[in-house]
Amino acid sequence: MTPYVPDFIPGCTPDATADPAAHPAPDSAADPARGSVPDGERLARAALTRLTEPGDETVGRWVRELGAAALVRGLTGAGPPPKGAREERLAGCRARATLLDPAGDLDAVARLGGRFLCPGDREWPGQLDDLGDARPLGLWVRGRANVRLWALRSVAVVGARACTDYGSHVAASFGAGLAERGWVVVSGAAYGVDGAAHRGALAAGGATVAVLASGVDVPYPRGHTELIDRIAEQGLVLAELPPGGHPTRSRFVLRNRVIAALTRGTLVVEAEYRSGSLVTARRARRLGRQTMGVPGPVTSGLSAGVHELLREEASLVTDADEVAELVGRIGELAPERRGPIVARDLLEPTAAGVLEALPGRGGGRLDDIARDAALSRDRTLAGLYELQALGFVERRGDLWQLAGPPSTSGTPKPPGRRPTVRRGGT
Amino acid sequence: MTPYVPDFIPGCTPDATADPAAHPAPDSAADPARGSVPDGERLARAALTRLTEPGDETVGRWVRELGAAALVRGLTGAGPPPKGAREERLAGCRARATLLDPAGDLDAVARLGGRFLCPGDREWPGQLDDLGDARPLGLWVRGRANVRLWALRSVAVVGARACTDYGSHVAASFGAGLAERGWVVVSGAAYGVDGAAHRGALAAGGATVAVLASGVDVPYPRGHTELIDRIAEQGLVLAELPPGGHPTRSRFVLRNRVIAALTRGTLVVEAEYRSGSLVTARRARRLGRQTMGVPGPVTSGLSAGVHELLREEASLVTDADEVAELVGRIGELAPERRGPIVARDLLEPTAAGVLEALPGRGGGRLDDIARDAALSRDRTLAGLYELQALGFVERRGDLWQLAGPPSTSGTPKPPGRRPTVRRGGT
Structure with missing residues (x-):
């Protein structure tokens, strides 16, 4: 594999591919939701999604201070490294740089009918900006719907993978109920509560969004390949990782912040103590979003985490109407x-x-x-x-x-x- | 049956029984917890528990304004009726007066090893004064323990009669857990949650109090005769109704205010919408007591009332430790x-x-x-x-x-x- 040269960045060695027109952002002309993000910026951000890990606040700060293109140069050795970057990080980036082909990644996602959204795009969901320097560098998207508009009216439904029949029944019923009320159901496509919430929304002919911890072309878990394809067909599949990206433990955790920030509120259906769903809900609370929990038997360990959340300051909800009431209440969008x-x-x-x-x-x-x-x-x-x-x-x-x-x-x-x-x- | 003559009241026709010493309050000399309530006052209040219904605020006001003895005279035709008393109420009281034998009632409860407590007795639980004019006229008591001291460290555990296995399991486990932590478990001796809570406390060798909507000698429900006897033996059985009194629908509702006022907090285990347990809990909240609920499946109608309560402002609890923490927190008794x-x-x-x-x-x-x-x-x-x-x-x-x-x-x-x-x- 040829070592990566950041040739799409003005100022790097020009060659045939240096012409931005050779790598237009897919649909960039056809899609009026696209804003004024220059193609070089989009390519640089796409490259950064491969060079760095999601949610890295140092990277976010560097992008803010240096710009995405200069940061790609700095991290790949084509320019001065960012101030304070440690050598092992730079070495890691240089190793990953050999795999870098952002134009190819954009082509790949376009072939899936998708796109790569950046801050500045009209379709960019502005809620994610609440994450500060942990804001995603961009979002890889499969699906036709407008991410920004759907996010405006969305609720996260999350919970345990190994949920009980009760949890799965409740998740499906909230998913369907929210969808029937015109709310977009956002979840992580995992087994258990996530999958049931997505399926409930789909069954009601409603809108649902899966935020993956892998690339949008890497269905995870494998057993949900068909479900994720259906979500991409009828809804949206989002990822911070570039095509081909595989999930890791830390990527699951970091993915959760996107779910929390994207939505107006996070509902936890079943969760044990110290579960990732609770992390999502607490993150949502810190972001000023509604946090909600569905109670269950106190004899069930899978409700213990939800009850802990409810004893803190989350709202207890028993049906989709109650969720809609809560998220609708804070649904007053900032005028800008x-x-x-x-x-x-x-x-x-x-x-x-x-x-x-x-x-x-x-x-x-x-x-x-x-x-x-x-x-x-x-x-x-x-x-x-x-x-x-x-x-x-x-x-x-x-x-x-x-x-x-x-x-x-x-x-x-x-x-x-x-x-x-x-x-x-x- | 001889028509009642309020002969124990100074100023009424004296006869052999007019000597207060002939009807001492049971144990009045032996029990240092007895305060300075005159025997005439005690007999008059005992009579009022038969003449009037529990929780009648008009009666409470009359007692406050006229004194118990004058009120008995006024209600039985032996003195001027209380101002504003309607004729049908007076007729009802005169009819009940034919059954009046407060000295006999005091003897009857004494034969059960019990007593009749009045405001002013050292053993009187001062919390009940928070009920204002709806304060009980007195409390008929079976059991050896000090009502005042037990009430100081008590929690009500209430809920549905037709509870699920879950509700019954949870009630017993909270009853036992609270008893193990030195808390007195107060309930209504009904089937379902009440009985399970009492039994849990007894099984843990702990303290429990049944507040009946009947007389202390009328076990209700009949199927809980043995349980109520055991509570009288190891704990306390309390009633506003005099011996022989039978429960009615309104008496159950009014009994609940005593449970709410007597305790530091009310815990609802299972309750449907519009259940009496919710009335108790809301009364407790208005009295400044803790209100708590045990969550359950949102698919269960018997948890729906509890969830409604939890969505208002009750605290969600999942074990006895959490209850003890809450009621302990407001356990700072007024210095007086x-x-x-x-x-x-x-x-x-x-x-x-x-x-x-x-x-x-x-x-x-x-x-x-x-x-x-x-x-x-x-x-x-x-x-x-x-x-x-x-x-x-x-x-x-x-x-x-x-x-x-x-x-x-x-x-x-x-x-x-x-x-x-x-x-x-x-």
Whole structure:
């Protein structure tokens, strides 16, 4: 394997691949959700996801101080190393640099129908910025939905891998219930509670996001390959690791911070003392997110961790309505995050098309809306969820309808502040 | 049956029974815990427990304004009726007056080894005064232990009659655990959670109190006759109703306020929505007591009421240690309540004898202490519990020992503030 030369970075030895046009970010022209992240920056961040470990705050600080491209040069020996970098870290990076092919990684994820999101992209979920220097360098994404919009209306459902029948039943029922209420169910695709929560959401025809501790093309656990593929098809699969990346113990722990930060709240279904799910929930609490737990028998060791959490300051919940009430309550998004995404003229073409296809009065069925929008059922559903997250539409059972102004409607409103819809936008 | 004449009340027609000495309060001379309640007052209050229903705030106000004796006269037609009393209430009282024989009731309870406590008695549990005008007019008591001292260190454990195996297991385990930690377990002797809590405490050789919605001589439910007799033997059975009184639906509800007020906290083990146990717990909370709940499966209707309570503001507990910590925390008794009972010279003879029999250093076994105190095992145990409640002694497994000063002992202290022991008392 040829040693890596960071040739995509302006200032490095130019060659045929130095032309940014040769490695456009996939769909970069086609996807209006993409912001103004230069291709060099995207390639450098993609490279850093392979050179460094997720959640490394030192790396985050270096990126902030030096920029991603200069940091790649510094870590690969093509430039001065970052100040204070220890030799063994640099040696590790140089060893990993031989495997570096960020353009190839971007191509690989594009072939899976995916993309690599960076801070600065319109689709970047701004909640992750709450992690400070531990913010992901970027997110590898499989799935068609808009990560930012889905994250705005998402809840994490996590818990034990070796859960009881009770835990698995409860996780599936919360997953389905949240999905039915228009909430996006985020979890880690693990056995047990995670898988049950994803399946519950999928079974309800709802939206779900798997955040993996491996690359988006490395289904883990293997037994959930089919489930993860289904999530990528109907929802989103996210990872900090580049394609081919394998999970390690520490990567599972670090993955949990992404789940905590991405969502409005974390619900723990079953967890033993000292379980990773509790770490996720406590992280969520420190980030100002809701933390919630489902109680169970005090005689069950798999509920002991949840009860410990509930005795601290988490909220006890017994059904999806109670979860929706809690996460809806803090669902008041900071104006700077809401600003750019609520006006109709800033909608993605798909969502805008779906919005056009909705009947002016009353509700429409998914199939009718899809036909009128000339879109597939799946794309239409994804569009509807995005529009729901933004307050443009409401779901009533099987029907989707334009959201009315709060004052004129007697029916319950979805939680969260309703944005002002600029119907007249260009 | 001869119509009732309130002949025990000074000013009513005197006859042979008008001599107070003819109807002394049982044990009144032998029991130093008795205060300065005149026999006429005691008889009048005993009569009121038959004339009126428990927890009637109007009656409480009349007693406060007119005195118990004048109220008996007013309600029985022997004096002017209380101001604002409606005719149907007076007619009801006159009808009940035909059954009135307070001296006979006092004799009956004395034959059961019991007594009738009134506000003003040294043994009166002052906590009940928090009920204001709904304070019991008096307490009919079976059992040897000191009601006031036991109540000082008591926790209510209540819950569903038709509980699950889980509820019954958990109630028994909390009952035993609390008893092992020196806490007195108070409940209502009902089937299900109540019975399991009592049995757990008894099985651990601990202290338990049944508060009945019937007379102390009317075991209810009938199937718990043996259990209630055992509680009367090893603990305390309390009632607001006079001997022979039968429970009604409203009496169960009103009984619950006594359980809530008597104890430092109320723990609900299993309860459906709108259950009486929740009423008890909410009453306890309004009285400033701890309210606690044991979680269970969210799929169980018998845990739904507990979860509702926990979502309000009750504390989630999973074992007896957690309960002891909570009730111990608010166990700081108001000085006016602690004052008269912490000095050694105010101890009952039994407790004083047990205290004398404790070894000066190290712990002693129950049998040895009983032998040295020349008391029965049961009386010795009752004395030890009272001394523990007052902070004179500590239990370490099977051993009982004098409580050392907090500063010199490295072992954990029982919860609550330690009183100053006046060893040099008379």
